Each structure stands twice: as C-alpha cells, then as structure tokens.
C-alpha cells in the first residue's frame with residue numbers, strides 16, 4: 001500500500017505541476033502533449049517508458065500520431081487508487097523530457 005497524498009500535499013505538489021490537470025473523480029493528474037510528428041512522440045514515450053520501468057511506476061497513456069495523453073495515478077494507493085508522491089515524481093521527470 002502506498003500513501004495517498006492528502007489535500008494539502010496534493011495542492012502543494014500541483015502548484016509545481018502547472019501543466020498538469022487534476023481529476024478529482026479519479027484522484028489522478030493528466031497532461032496532453034503534442035509533438036512535431038509520430039517519431040518525436042514515440043521517442044518521448046520511449047524515454048518515459050525506460051524511466052517508468054526503472055521507477056516501477058507506469059503511466060496510463062494514449063497516443064495517436066504526434067499526440068500523447070498521459071494520466072498518472074497509483075493503483076495501490078488508498079482504498080481504490082489515488083494520487084501518491086510517485087505520481088508527482090514521475091510527472092516532474094516527464095516534464096524534464098519535454
């Protein structure tokens with residue numbers, strides 16, 4: 001079980017992730033990315049995937065051509081999933097790839 005962020009922790013974290021949108025329904029954060037072409041989008045996904053595997057924390061994502069939509073939440077946080085520090089850390093890492 002991973003600690004779910006409380007409201008204060010979540011609001012503080014989201015202040016540093018201004019490009020990410022909070023989804024209260026899922027207790028998740030998401031961001032949409034648009035690249036020059038598919039190759040650039042997939043290169044981004046490859047970098048994220050390598051890091052996610054190392055961190056053992058994986059994104060939920062959707063890709064069509066040059067667009068990549070990413071959602072982050074922690075499956076084993078709280079009773080039925082929720083936002084944890086792992087999501088915040090991964091979001092910051094993902095932002096560093098853009």
Ligand code: HBI
Nearest residue numbers: 056057058059073074075076077
């Ligand atoms: N990725 N987003 C996310 N949330 C998790 O809880 C998670 C994960 N990747 C691997 C993982 N948990 C493992 O610890 C197992 O729980 C599958």
